[in-house]
Amino acid sequence: xxxxxLSAGSVLALLILLLFPDLALDGARNGLxxxxxxxxxxxxxxxxxxxxxxxxxxxxxxxFPVKGLCRRLFKLSDNGxxxxxxxxxxxxxxGAASLSQFLEDRRISKAEGQYLLSICNHPSPMFLAxxxxxxxxxxxxxxxxxxxxxxxxxxxxxxSRRFYTPKAKASPLQPSKAAASLDRILLRSTxxxxxxxxxxxxxxxxxxxxMAMPAGSPQTKAMMLAFVEITTGIQAVSQEIPGTACGFFLxxxxxxxxxxxxxxxxSVIKNAGLSIRHYVIWKAIHSLLSGGVFILLAYCLAPxxxxx
Numbered sequence: 209x210x211x212x213x214l215s216a217g218s219v220l221a222l223l224i225l226l227l228f229p230d231l232a233l234d235g236a237r238n239g240l241x242x243x244x245x246x247x248x249x250x251x252x253x254x255x256x257x258x259x260x261x262x263x264x265x266x267x268x269x270x271x272f273p274v275k276g277l278c279r280r281l282f283k284l285s286d287n288g289x290x291x292x293x294x295x296x297x298x299x300x301x302x303g304a305a306s307l308s309q310f311l312e313d314r315r316i317s318k319a320e321g322q323y324l325l326s327i328c329n330h331p332s333p334m335f336l337a338x339x340x341x342x343x344x345x346x347x348x349x350x351x352x353x354x355x356x357x358x359x360x361x362x363x364x365x366x367x368s369r370r371f372y373t374p375k376a377k378a379s380p381l382q383p384s385k386a387a388a389s390l391d392r393i394l395l396r397s398t399x400x401x402x403x404x405x406x407x408x409x410x411x412x413x414x415x416x417x418x419m420a421m422p423a424g425s426p427q428t429k430a431m432m433l434a435f436v437e438i439t440t441g442i443q444a445v446s447q448e449i450p451g452t453a454c455g456f457f458l459x460x461x462x463x464x465x466x467x468x469x470x471x472x473x474x475s476v477i478k479n480a481g482l483s484i485r486h487y488v489i490w491k492a493i494h495s496l497l498s499g500g501v502f503i504l505l506a507y508c509l510a511p512x513x514x515x516x
Contacts, residue, residue, distance in 0.1 A: 224417070231416045239412025242439060243405040251404070254298040255397040258306060262290075262313075263393065282327070282365050287315045292328050296358070299332030300465050301472045304487075305400055308480040318481070323372040325482050326490035327365050329473055330357070331438065331462055339439070340458060343446035348455035352505055356459040359505075360497035368490060403475040411437045411468035419444075434461035437468045456502050463498035464491050 225232045261267060267290045271278075278289040287310055295303020307328060311321045331340075336357060341350040415437050419429065430448040434441030438461060445457050470491070474484045 225413075228417070228420075231420055232413050235413035235416030236409055238416070238440075239409035240405070242412065243408045247404060247408065248401060251298065251302065252397060252401050254294075254302060255305065255400060256393060258294055258298070258302070259309070259393040259397060260390070262306075262309065262315075263389075281362060283369065284324075285316060285320060288320050288324055291316070291324050295328035295330060297332060299335055300329045300469045301404065301476050303328035303330070304473045305476040307482075308477045311480040311482075319372050321480065321482060322486070323365075323368050325477070325487050326368040326372075326494075327361055329465070329469075329487075330361070331465060333358070336462055340442050340462060343442050344458065345446070345451055345454050347451060352502065352509070353455055353459055353462075355505055356455075356498045356502035357462050360463065360494060360501045363497055364490065364494050367493065400476055404472050407468055407471045407475065408437075411466075411471070412440070415440045431457060431461075434458070434466070435464060436466055438462065438466040441466065452506065456499060459502045460495045460499040464495040 261270065268275075268286055271286060271289045271293055274293060275286055275289045278284045278292060282288075282292065284292060291303060291306045291310060294306045304325065307316075307321055307324050310316045311318070316324070333354065336354060337350055341353065344350060344353055415433060418433060418436065419440075421429070426448045430441070430444035432441075433444045434457060441461055442458060445461065446454055449457055470484070470488055473487060477484070477487075
């Protein structure tokens with residue numbers, strides 16, 4: 209049954225592409241432009257440098273300032289702290305990619321890996337503060353938006369630890385010579401960045417068709433876009449939804465990351481034995497928590513933003 213539905217869906221998608229080639233071409237161009245001019249220059253160097261750092265067993269140098277805090281707040285090992293920091297600083301799907309690599313090298317336990325998948329994969333602060341922050345309405349401060357997205361990670365980790373039992377003192381293995389090979393690092397990073405580019409292109413085509421649909425209000429389309437592909441969705445929400453509601457929806461959409469990011473994450477964790485379904489559930493919970501934190505902070509710290 210599942211195979212039949214996928215086959216029918218593939219045929220339908222092919223017919224739509226043949227009937228509307230201009231939309232498909234515009235979407236593909238936008239996706240490739242985003243990948244080539246934004247994703248590759250920002251993400252690929254981080255992937256290579258991160259892999260070299262791990263191969264040289266120098267993780268402890270980077271995480272030294274924050275490992276004590278992460279151990280107390282998130283109950284993470286040193287290697288788990290590195291994965292969390294990488295996911296926060298470098299953005300999705302870098303956290304999941306680091307997690308997959310550490311699990312394959314047996315540097316963290318499976319339980320800690322399952323726990324980390326729920327909290328380590330987010331849009332980077334540079335992207336949210338720079339791109340999303342510029343799209344916020346004037347009455348919504350950037351700090352409120354960022355606190356909503358990242359401040360909700362702590363309660364999310366508390367919920368996640370009820371289902372998984374990470375060990376904060378997992379013993380890492382020494383890296384092998386194969387893991388230290390620069391050729392292997394470059395090949396692995398290139399494969400990952402190409403997969404990400406493929407998904408960005410496919411979802412950019414889907415976004416082009418979604419924006420061209422005659423049915424539905426502009427506000428509904430904007431919210432749908434935000435949960436399909438985050439970059440285009442942020443722009444659409446900022447144009448169609450005014451005031452505090454814009455900041456609220458952007459916080460929730462940024463915490464979820466979009467379906468495009470879900471598929472990117474699936475591509476980098478496929479060999480790690482982790483469940484993408486669990487990941488989607490935790491991202492949905494993070495989205496709800498982010499919306500709740502936004503409302504709470506708006507009432508407590510910025511009451512002029514609270515509705516009514």
